[in-house]
Amino acid sequence: MKITINYDNGRRETFDSSSLVSTQPFGHATLVTEFDLRLDLLTKGDLVVDIHHYDDTGEGESGSVPELERRCGRRCKIADRTEVPHIKTIYADEKAIAWSQGGALVDAERFEYACSLYYSGKGTASNNYRALWLHDYLTFAHPEIADDAEICQIFGYPLAAYQDAEACEWAQPKQEEKKEKE
Structure with a gap:
């Protein structure tokens, strides 16, 4: 996921999940990583991405498909409460997610x-x-x-x-x- 934030002063920030420092930040058993952009938490002040993962738990019962369980990961603050009022637009994977109008x-x-x-x-x-x-x-x-x-x-x-x-x-x-x- 690539999140781009444009600010009213011309500054642009990009959070790019493909550029994580570690290729397996949650361990070698991780099969899926989930990036959850939490616009619903903006009213609390910060713009955050929750990063969760699904680990391979091994074999399932005979003839069944094993289920992966979601593991809570980390919360990454990508804009804090001092920056949020200055956000003009937010894009995720080049698609508009939010824009500022009337101070909201x-x-x-x-x-x-x-x-x-x-x-x-x-x-x-x-x-x-x-x-x-x-x-x-x-x-x-x-x-x-x-x-x-x-x-x-x-x-x-x-x-x-x-x-x-x-x-x-x-x-x-x-x-x-x-x-x-x-």
Whole structure:
């Protein structure tokens, strides 16, 4: 796994699991290593990767496939609480995982998933427009959810990021304003 973090000062950091110092950091019995990027822990301040492993436990019973058991490994802090507010984007294996908006990190995967399920507007629409569209759709589809923050969480936007998207979208000139300038 290759995780790239871009910061607001132009700095770029890359965590690359293929460049681990030891080829078998958990011992020679390790068959699988798991890298778990923990965006869910960002609210506690740090961006971490949990690294677990699966060891070969030997032969199974006659005629059965032996099961590997997950062994807890180590937690690697790749951005601490002083760096997290300065993150602009996070990529994992060159795919956008999160971006900063309104002082919060938007969950890019959750947003794209929600767009693929619910969004049916213009294909060239900005993320801001799509966020507003999704908010309106989900508010209508789920009248039992009255809390804006809860609606926004469904499509990966913290409330502060949604409010920023809304302000940016409302700042767009209206069609009448565009015609007046021409």
